[in-house]
Amino acid sequence: MTADASNKTSTPIHEPRRPRYVTRGPVPAMRFRPGPATVAVASMLCLLLGLLYLAIQIRTVFSDQLKQEYASLVLDAAARAESAREQLGVWQHMPERSATHAQDYQRAHAEFTQRLASLAALVNASPAPAPHFAPATLTPAANLADTDAMLADVSTYWRAQRDADSADVRVRITHVARTLIALAALLFCMLLTALGMYAKRNRQLAGQSQEFEHASLHxxxxxxxxxxxxxxxxxxxxxxxxxxxxxxxxxxxxxxxxxxxxxxxxxxxxxxxxxxxxxxxxxxxxxxxxxxxxxxxxxxxxxxxxxxxxxxxxxxxxxxxxxxxxxxxxxxxxxxxxxxxxxxxxxxxxxxxxxxxxxxxxxxxxxxxxxxxxxxxxxxxxxxxxx
The missing domain is CATH 3.30.70.270 (Reverse transcriptase/Diguanylate cyclase domain)
Known part of the structure; x- marks a missing residue:
């Protein structure tokens, strides 16, 4: 059957919605807002700088430890030389009673000279700037008082050097520990940023997928x-x-x-x-x-x-x-x-x-x-x- 439209009942009809045009003021200036990619690049640069600083600190720590060990070698050699000097002093103050006394004195002097030469070789070969032994103190005719003063100066200088290197190592190890903590925190932030970027990308893809699906169905x-x-x-x-x-x-x-x-x-x-x-x-x-x-x-x-x-x-x-x-x-x-x-x-x-x-x-x-x-x-x- 067919019903003509003239028999239709009156039905309220809604006017179609019209777009409204709103007058807007001046557009505000764009402000820079760092996105996840910018944060990731900045974090990577900070990480590289932190790793470079960490490498420098570790290299310096090893260098200071080597200096500390070298100072310990010099102090050990100085202690042996001082021990030989004390033995020589004992023979020097003993009254001569036999021919063997002179031989023992000569052996003690030779041992002292040898210890002193070994100490001078270590001091003069130091990789770091340090006071060198005067050549006159190594000759057989050298004044023992001058030699004693030189030994005392050497021991004082290298003991201070070893203590300074030890303190520097402790400070740098503290810096290394703090740097490692900072880098760990930075890596954690980078991980969170990466997860945020991944989640944002997923949301964008999901939104695009919904848009494509909506377009295919409408x-x-x-x-x-x-x-x-x-x-x-x-x-x-x-x-x-x-x-x-x-x-x-x-x-x-x-x-x-x-x-x-x-x-x-x-x-x-x-x-x-x-x-x-x-x-x-x-x-x-x-x-x-x-x-x-x-x-x-x-x-x-x-x-x-x-x-x-x-x-x-x-x-x-x-x-x-x-x-x-x-x-x-x-x-x-x-x-x-x-x-x-x-x-x-x-x-x-x-x-x-x-x-x-x-x-x-x-x-x-x-x-x-x-x-x-x-x-x-x-x-x-x-x-x-x-x-």
Whole structure:
């Protein structure tokens, strides 16, 4: 059966929303805000500088330890020389009583001379600047008092040098420990930054994936779901209707805009696009949230009703859709566009939900053949073969 639009009940129509233009003040100057990549690069530079400083400190520690060990060698040699000098002094102050006394004295003097020569070799070969032994103190005729003074100076100098090197090693080890703590903290911050960058990238990819998915399931002009989204929603609605107790019925309303081609031909595609956007907004606002409005072609739309009680509810939806088209046409001052709607229901009379859209399309063409600007239900007599 076909119902003419002249019998439709009056339905409140919402005006499509218009964008608001807000006057803005001067644009504030851009401020530099370091992002994760900038922080990561700065952290890497700090890490490299810290490692370089750490390497220098460790090298200096080893150098100071070598100096400390060298000073200990010199002090050991000085202690042996002083011991030999004390032994020589003992023989020197003993009265001569036999020929062996002179021989023992000569041996003690020779040993002292040898110890002194070894000490002088160590002191003069020092890699660090240090007071050298005077050559006159190493001759057999050297004054023992001058030699004693030289030994005392050597011991004092190298003992102070060893203590200074030891203190320097302790200070540098403290610096190394602090640097290691700072580098560990920096590495921890870099790890957190890397995790933050990874999480941010994942969020960006997830957002892009959602955008791509949304674009693949929605019409780019009107923002309505497209045919792919409609078929997926239809499949879910059919499964839900079958599983419900008692079983529910679902329906598809196929809407074709009569006379829309004249809008494009006479006023241009820009006017046609404006009409499609406006009528899509009206369709959306006149339907409930549970009813899916989709654009499935150039001037073809479909509404999926996931639950209804009577055909009268579907007829009311059809009249609201027709009223949206009429209102949009009148608001734009066209006087050209109306709507033909076919309605197919599942599970009766269409027992296969996959044929709902095609059955509603066939019913819509029956309306067009009967004079357009109305709606018609699919009946068992008019149901397409195979549905």
């Amino acid at each position: 019409d780019s002009l009107t923002g309505l779901p497209n045919r792919r989204k409609l078929l997926a929603a239809l499949r879910e609605a059919a499964a839900s209707a079958r599983a419900a107790t008692p079983a529910r019925s679902i329906a598809v309303l196929y809407v074709d805009l009569d006379g829309f081609k004249q809008v494009n031909d006479s006023l241009g595609h820009h006017a046609g696009d404006e009409f499609l956007i406006a009528v899509s907004i009206c369709f959306r606002e006149s339907m409930r949230e549970a009813e899916l409005v989709a654009r499935i072609g150039g001037d073809e739309f479909a509404v999926l009703v996931s639950a209804y009680a009577t055909h009268a509810q579907l007829a009311d939806i059809a009249r609201r859709l027709i009223a949206c088209v009429v209102h949009t046409d009148e608001r734009m001052g066209l006087g050209l566009v109306r709507a033909s709607i076919g309605i197919a229901c599942f599970p009766e009379p269409v027992d296969d939900y996959r044929r709902l859209v095609a059955a509603a399309d066939d019913a819509m063409y029956q309306v067009k053949r009967s004079g357009k600007n109305g709606y018609a239900f699919v009946t068992p007599a008019t149901r397409p073969a195979g549905s």
